[in-house]
Amino acid sequence: xxxxxxxxxxxxxxxxxxxAAIAEIEAEIGPVDIxxxxxxxxxxxxxxxxxLDDWNRVITTNLTSAFLVGRAVAPFQISRGRGKIVxxxxxxxxxxxxxxxxxxxxxxxxxxxxxxxxxx
Numbered sequence: 001x002x003x004x005x006x007x008x009x010x011x012x013x014x015x016x017x018x019x020a021a022i023a024e025i026e027a028e029i030g031p032v033d034i035x036x037x038x039x040x041x042x043x044x045x046x047x048x049x050x051x052l053d054d055w056n057r058v059i060t061t062n063l064t065s066a067f068l069v070g071r072a073v074a075p076f077q078i079s080r081g082r083g084k085i086v087x088x089x090x091x092x093x094x095x096x097x098x099x100x101x102x103x104x105x106x107x108x109x110x111x112x113x114x115x116x117x118x119x120x
Contacts, residue, residue: 012039012065022072031080035073037066037110038088040103047101055102062106067113074117087114 006029010021025032040062043054066087077083092100093107
């Protein structure tokens with residue numbers, strides 16, 4: 001975790017670092033009123049040739065990170081009775097291309113994670 005000028009950089013795919021960073025931000029910088037989950041990457045390769053490691057890297061970065069950071073921020077927002085979480089999707093949620101299957105799957109999952117967050 002690195003901190004400079006009111007910013008805290010951390011690995012959004014590491015649950016312990018996420019929890020520590022959000023706690024630090026809330027304690028030392030101020031409340032997270034708006035969280036924008038926008039971490040993302042692609043791995044361009046036909047689905048039949050995508051390795052499990054590459055699949056997991058895309059899913060973890062594009063989907064699991066939104067769960068982790070949202071889960072860390074939400075209790076603070078709920079206790080204050082205010083706050084927003086914005087999960088950035090993609091047109092690829094509904095329009096698959098032959099070389100970005102993990103990305104499409106992650107963005108589709110993100111859409112439904114967002115729905116689940118509103119129902120929690």
